[in-house]
Amino acid sequence: MRMCTCTHTHTHNSSFSLSFQFSKKDGNVFSVQVGTKCIVVVSGLQLVKEALVHQGENFVDRPTSPVSAEIFGSFGIVFSNGLIWKQQRQFALSSLRNFGLGKRSLEERIQEESRYLNEAIEAEKGQPFDPQFQIHNAVSNIICSITFGDRFDYHDSRFHKLWHLLVEACHFQGNLWSMASPAELRSSLFFFVLKADFLFSAAKVQAEIDSVIGQSRQPAMSDRDSMPYTNVVVHEIQRISNILPSSVPRVTTKDTILAGFHIPKFWRKISIDVTQIYKLGGNTWWKRACLGEQLVRTELFLFFTALIQKFTFQAPKNETLSREFRMSLTFSPLPYRICAFSC
Template identity: 40%
Template sequence: MLAAVGSLLAAARSVLHLRTLLLGATSFLCFVVFLKMRLPKNYPPGPWRLPFFGNFFQLDFEMFHLQLQRFVKKYGNLMSLQLGDVSSVVISGLPLIKDVLVHMDTNFVNRPINPIRERVFKKNGLIMSNGQVWKEQRRFTLMTLRNFGLGKKSLEERIQEEAHYLAEAMKEENGQPFDPHFKINNAVSNVICSITFGKRFEYQDSEFQELLKLLDEATFLEASMLCELYNIFPRIMRFLPGPHQTLFKNWEKLKSFVAHVIEKHKRDWNPEETRDFIDAYLKEMAKYKGNAASSFDEENLICTTLDLFFAGTETTSTTLRWGLLYLAIYPQIQEKVHAEIDRVLGQWQQPSMAVRESMPYTNAFIHEVQRMGNIIPVNVPREVTVDTTLAGYHLPKGTMILTNLTALHRDPTEWATPDTFNPEHFLENGQFKKREAFLPFSLGKRACLGEQLAKTELFIFFTSLLQKFTFRPPNNEKLTLNFRSGLTISPVSHRLCAVPRV
């Protein structure tokens, strides 16, 4: 009997001891979370946050850039958000944005590397790398793009040729409704592919069409709610099914494609004859062979080439798709562009950058497409490199910085009709007018290095297509300006009619 009572007491002590341990561990964990969640002194204000998740469940990831504007109205031009253990600050208003991107750029020059990017690219490539890797890759890429015609007539000729192919592909639709998405993607991608891979791909190439679809899906998935959850709990989410697994498979297939192209280049590589970006990079790798401090290796070649492929395809093609959609929805604006093209170029003169100054309305239209399309609404993120004071607020090292281009491009103090598509925003007395509050390519040291290429593509593609076609909605179909959120803001799937001009 006594033995039984003793056993019960021992078991009770054991249970109590276990409960004490669990309670202590939970209390300690909560204390650690409290310390991590506690805001630094003089930190920018923001909405209330939950332990572990921060503001995750308060955010609508499909409408993030619009929801953000409501927070900005409440908390001001410097406001904070928390995603898991990542502290972020949203910067609004032109003066503060210029402080971050230009005047204090050394304090904000880095990119934050989230778990998805870490898994796919590690710390390699062009867009999200930092420090010496970024400096070396950017310097080399800029030099090589210039060597292959960036800002020169030779690159214009490539774009003109591709614009011709795109017009022929649209002509084959015979004025009937079609989805322009992947025709445009293919055309724009061919420009950067001709520089990086030394070749273009036919619009009927099924393998390349599949790659473009993988890239489009990855662009959409990476900004989804479950992929953002992966960034908060990568160690748990890596074992669970979901869109993040599809995202990783897509990126791996895209990396494999680039790696395969590189292997083909290696087999017939001649250091004396540089055909494209990959050849130039192989030459640079050979120069630094055996130098452990150099970032020129095969992994960086794959990642930098893939960055060029992504950035050189997605942003410009999405802008073109928005532009054709706006033309179909606003026929009176399309008529004005047509009239200017007819007056300056006629039906047969090939569009070139040399005539852009003589076409202020067309140029203003393209800029307004970029303003209203708003394809990268909070810019590519930055990271605070050292503890910094900005507008009186303390920003600790490691804080992620989002520059609010949506608010800037819809600021009623900067734009006469901020929420209306209106090319007159970029005109003054009939002449094109630059606007300081227009930053689709960002500013400073980490501004888009493909800005000149994108501007050339947009002008030549738009003028070439509008020389040949009138874009209309299909009969009995209503076009909308609804969007799909991903790494970029793109139009929802739609059909247009490209009616040949007589």
């Protein structure tokens, strides 16, 4: 296992690029010395599966940091460990199910919100606009309607202020639960416009939607199995526009051998490259899988399909969409504008 020492500050997308360069040069298991901390980085499909599935118990715990200890203590399902983590995870999962996770009622909430989102985009009348806020508002309203029993109007000034505060907080510490799902949908729409007719046919997606769903009703999850091309496009966009640079760090619970390398018990941080996850169908197969993954997958399919059903998206005339991205806790496109024309 090679040791790579970071001696300068990385900004924007450079840390992600460096990780990729190190893996190409030093292999799929390497360590990086960042200040006083040594971080082991694991990448590559087979090694990620080996670490998270076959040796999942050895890599299940989270490291502690002064910031997380001060904010969360030993609580919360992200940074807690052991029995407390198991109890709180089970409580969170049962609560989500009580709120409708996996039930038809939740799908109906998403369909209702997609109507509001379509109306907001229709109001742009084909003029260039940044879809960022509408998408964040729409996806956030699903959680709000579940927990508060109400949604926020797209013109609600209080919600605008709250949203901007959350975005700023995400750049420092953030909340993956509230930011990841909108980032997935916004990135997917961006890459659909950017990659259309290069990696896939936008016309073919719309033709499949017209054939299976038509224009008289909204998309439903029961349509997904009858729409193989659209389903492949959604998954391929997720793979290309991966929104996380790495998994939440882990520590080893005991002395572990991975790819012939010895990683001691309580080794400070293990960072997992998540770019391989979509090749294995998501993250439901590891022990600390995201509790909201089923919800995110449902939202992504229903919102994305409903948008492509009603609109043709294009870059504004004489404007080029940038492939650069902004990185905080998640990757997201730089601010961009698109035009939406009714089908």
